[in-house]
Amino acid sequence: MRILVTGGAGFIGSHLVEALDRRGDEVVALDAFDPYYDPARKRRNAEAVARACPRVRLVEGDVRDADAVERALDGVDRVVHLAARPGVRASLEDPARTLDLNVRGTQVLLEAMRRRGVWGLVFASSSSVYGGDSRPPFAEDAPASRPLSPYAASKRMGELLCASWSESFGLGCVALRFFTVYGPRGRPDMSIDRFVRAALAGTTVPLFGDGSVRRDFTYVDDIVAGVVRAVDLAAPGAGYDVVNIGGGAVYSMRDLIAAIERATGRPLALDRRPPAAGDMPLTEADLTRARARLGFAPQVPLEEGLRRTVAWVRADV
Numbered sequence: 001m002r003i004l005v006t007g008g009a010g011f012i013g014s015h016l017v018e019a020l021d022r023r024g025d026e027v028v029a030l031d032a033f034d035p036y037y038d039p040a041r042k043r044r045n046a047e048a049v050a051r052a053c054p055r056v057r058l059v060e061g062d063v064r065d066a067d068a069v070e071r072a073l074d075g076v077d078r079v080v081h082l083a084a085r086p087g088v089r090a091s092l093e094d095p096a097r098t099l100d101l102n103v104r105g106t107q108v109l110l111e112a113m114r115r116r117g118v119w120g121l122v123f124a125s126s127s128s129v130y131g132g133d134s135r136p137p138f139a140e141d142a143p144a145s146r147p148l149s150p151y152a153a154s155k156r157m158g159e160l161l162c163a164s165w166s167e168s169f170g171l172g173c174v175a176l177r178f179f180t181v182y183g184p185r186g187r188p189d190m191s192i193d194r195f196v197r198a199a200l201a202g203t204t205v206p207l208f209g210d211g212s213v214r215r216d217f218t219y220v221d222d223i224v225a226g227v228v229r230a231v232d233l234a235a236p237g238a239g240y241d242v243v244n245i246g247g248g249a250v251y252s253m254r255d256l257i258a259a260i261e262r263a264t265g266r267p268l269a270l271d272r273r274p275p276a277a278g279d280m281p282l283t284e285a286d287l288t289r290a291r292a293r294l295g296f297a298p299q300v301p302l303e304e305g306l307r308r309t310v311a312w313v314r315a316d317v
Helices: 011-022 039-052 066-072 088-093 095-116 127-133 150-169 191-201 220-233 253-264 288-294 302-316
Strands: 002-006 026-031 057-060 078-081 120-126 172-178 204-208 240-245 269-273
Touching (some): 002 011, 011 039, 057 066, 066 095, 078 220, 088 095, 088 150, 095 150, 120 127, 120 220, 127 150, 127 172, 150 172, 150 240, 240 288
Parallel strands (some): 002 078, 026 057, 078 120, 172 240, 204 269
């Protein structure tokens, strides 16, 4: 298959592009190198992908640019839509930018796919959509009608757009709700990357709240495995489905900090701050549907994932 990966030079996208190339797919990566964080990090990702996978074609462009999307869709059979403006806190600071990229960008992509006759899509959603009206473990049939941040709302709106394209035009779509992804090439605004780098450098890092917030941390290789399996299900006319992809265990931030200190062999200096607005107190994935639909089971426990992440960060600093 020829597969377009939007956000293909980002954290998850660069790993996914490599995995699809290894299994023999022809891959096109679309990325705008947005300055949400240092674009040089994504440039390094793209360079690493180019060395490992010389067949991959990189198209530089914004998912909101219909012409760029049309070029990237040439000859494509499936799309994996990862491009987004991430981050709960960033969405609280600039909701309009988050909604523009995440909602309008998804609409532009869907419309370009309709014009091109591309009818298979994997949409990257987020555990944040479960919001304030879901009970753990979070199952996909929860109402998800009370998002706690503009970011969460933007991802829920993206899901609904995909569902409407499925109902109206026959799009085959699997929306995957990712639970707190970490690993090599991780985004610098995410807790594990920040904590590991602070521990290794001996610097202080902010901790919002008392450390009781709990997360279902998912190693990037497990996320990629789930996406690759979903690509094969997202066939034209296959309908719309939503599936959680999580790590299979829940850890408090206190647990995470202790595990990072063990993995780095260094103490972590914390600047304790009030709880952050928009943060969910707990995320926990019900993986029943992931097992049934995708044959998915997480393979990398937190301690092993942290070991690999620390090794990568040591080589990257």
